[in-house]
Amino acid sequence: MTRKISVTVNGTKHELEVEPxxxxxxxxxxxxxxxxxHIGCDTSSCGACTILLDGKSIKSCTVLAVQAxxxxxxxxxxxxxxxxxxxPLQDGFKENHGLHCGFCTPGMIMRCxxxxxxxxxxxxxxxxxxxxxxxxxxxxYNNIVKAVQWAGAKMRGEETPSTEPEFV
Amino acid sequence: MIAQSFxxxxxxTLAEAIALLNEHGDEAKVLSGGHSLIPMMKLRFATPxxxxxxxxxxxxxxxxxxxxxxxxxxxxxxxxxxxxSELLGRHFPIFKDVTKLIADPQVRNMGxxxxxxxxxxxxxxxxxxxxxLRASVIITGADGxxxxxxxxxxxxxxxxxxxxxxxxxxxxxxxxPKGTGNAYHKLERKVGxxxxxxxxxxxxxxxxGVVTAAGIGLTNVNPVPLRAVRxxxxxxxxxxxxxxIELAARFASEDCSPSTDLRGSEEYKRHVTGVLxxxxxxxxxxxxxx
Numbered sequence: 308m309t310r311k312i313s314v315t316v317n318g319t320k321h322e323l324e325v326e327p328x329x330x331x332x333x334x335x336x337x338x339x340x341x342x343x344x345h346i347g348c349d350t351s352s353c354g355a356c357t358i359l360l361d362g363k364s365i366k367s368c369t370v371l372a373v374q375a376x377x378x379x380x381x382x383x384x385x386x387x388x389x390x391x392x393x394x395p396l397q398d399g400f401k402e403n404h405g406l407h408c409g410f411c412t413p414g415m416i417m418r419c420x421x422x423x424x425x426x427x428x429x430x431x432x433x434x435x436x437x438x439x440x441x442x443x444x445x446x447x448y449n450n451i452v453k454a455v456q457w458a459g460a461k462m463r464g465e466e467t468p469s470t471e472p473e474f475v
Numbered sequence: 476m477i478a479q480s481f482x483x484x485x486x487x488t489l490a491e492a493i494a495l496l497n498e499h500g501d502e503a504k505v506l507s508g509g510h511s512l513i514p515m516m517k518l519r520f521a522t523p524x525x526x527x528x529x530x531x532x533x534x535x536x537x538x539x540x541x542x543x544x545x546x547x548x549x550x551x552x553x554x555x556x557x558x559x560s561e562l563l564g565r566h567f568p569i570f571k572d573v574t575k576l577i578a579d580p581q582v583r584n585m586g587x588x589x590x591x592x593x594x595x596x597x598x599x600x601x602x603x604x605x606x607x608l609r610a611s612v613i614i615t616g617a618d619g620x621x622x623x624x625x626x627x628x629x630x631x632x633x634x635x636x637x638x639x640x641x642x643x644x645x646x647x648x649x650x651x652p653k654g655t656g657n658a659y660h661k662l663e664r665k666v667g668x669x670x671x672x673x674x675x676x677x678x679x680x681x682x683x684g685v686v687t688a689a690g691i692g693l694t695n696v697n698p699v700p701l702r703a704v705r706x707x708x709x710x711x712x713x714x715x716x717x718x719x720i721e722l723a724a725r726f727a728s729e730d731c732s733p734s735t736d737l738r739g740s741e742e743y744k745r746h747v748t749g750v751l752x753x754x755x756x757x758x759x760x761x762x763x764x765x
Contacts, residue, residue, distance in 0.1 A: 308480075308482055327477045327480075327483035327526065328479070328480055328481060328516075330477075349579075350514060351510060351514065351581075352578070354581060357581055360584075363555075365581050369510055369513050369585070370513070371483070371509070371529075373483050374506075374530065437580060439580065439592060439666040439667070440580055440582060440666070440667065441579075
């Protein structure tokens with residue numbers, strides 16, 4: 308038995324007819340064909356499927372599409388206009404080598420959008436706690452932390468830290 | 476993983492939700508934050524024919540203090556709301572302790588206090604906190620609401636006082652008197668793990684430093700969330716001292732009933748429980764005096 312829902316994704320309203328058991332992440336990837344949101348563990352552990360639901364970061368593998376009826380979603384595709392300037396976090400990950408294989412990156416970035424919205428000058432500890440629900444199996448956490456701090460500086464309108472690699 | 480097919484209902488009122496629950500009996504499950512239920516449905520451990528989503532019912536997402544000194548927490552209040560509530564922070568710093576240790580930020584944006592309790596899992600963290608704070612749980616059915624003291628709420632594994640056709644709608648906490656402190660900590664192997672052991676403590680000290688009230692709840696070291704009764708009694712009516720704290724810790728490690736599993740042996744969990752009881756009593760006492 309299907310159900311009609313209305314969801315706004317990255318500013319565009321979609322009227323869809325979905326099965327209640329359809330997961331939000333499957334709606335995004337397979338119904339709307341937006342594959343920027345990844346499926347990692349499918350058990351709400353890894354955070355690869357993180358998107359924003361009404362501005363709050365959630366794991367879309369553990370939410371049903373019908374729960375999003377009447378709500379507004381933002382995915383990685385919605386962060387920057389096509390061909391336009393990147394979001395500071397996207398820029399930060401690019402400038403600081405915040406990704407190795409890139410699989411966790413959309414989830415990391417969407418989580419950090421909310422993190423920086425609450426606090427645009429987080430300490431390393433606050434960032435590490437903030438991304439505690441996101442796993443990077445390349446273990447690239449050091450540069451992810453740097454990328455988030457870099458993005459914070461950019462959002463505060465300050466000079467961004469050097470992205471020269473440190474040799475220790 | 477895809478759940479078995481089900482019908483989805485999203486009632487706009489509590490009365491409608493209760494009517495649906497009565498209509499569909501044990502074929503229906505209530506959906507709150509969904510972060511315990513949906514994983515179980517994906518694994519097909521839970522296969523409800525009807526899912527009653529209560530998220531569109533207004534009035535269940537507030538935290539308010541009434542004139543009688545009781546705090547009312549709506550069943551749909553999210554973990555992240557508990558974490559950042561200024562009102563709760565004033566009386567109950569324990570909520571900052573516990574929410575930080577529950578799952579991760581994204582899960583806390585969805586998970587609710589009501590769902591955490593209604594799930595009836597002794598591995599969840601809020602039951603022990605509610606025991607320490609002496610909460611009451613409000614359960615609403617077709618005949619109105621009833622209040623159940625937290626000590627009478629947990630029946631067994633995944634079983635609570637909530638009966639068919641009823642919904643957990645609110646949690647009530649008595650605002651503690653001056654000189655009260657509370658604290659929670661759990662040992663976890665990694666972020667988002669269930670507790671190897673967890674301990675919640677609330678104590679009240681009078682001006683001379685004598686303990687006048689104590690609540691101690693234990694997480695995941697017993698088939699149901701456990702009140703450490705002998706530990707509480709060891710503290711009440713005496714000044715807090717190394718001896719009384721030591722005794723309370725020993726009683727807790729003796730009175731719990733953990734099972735050996737991948738998080739550790741029974742002996743190890745008893746030991747950890749004792750250590751955490753000591754630390755949390757000291758932390759709660761520090762907060763009571765500041």
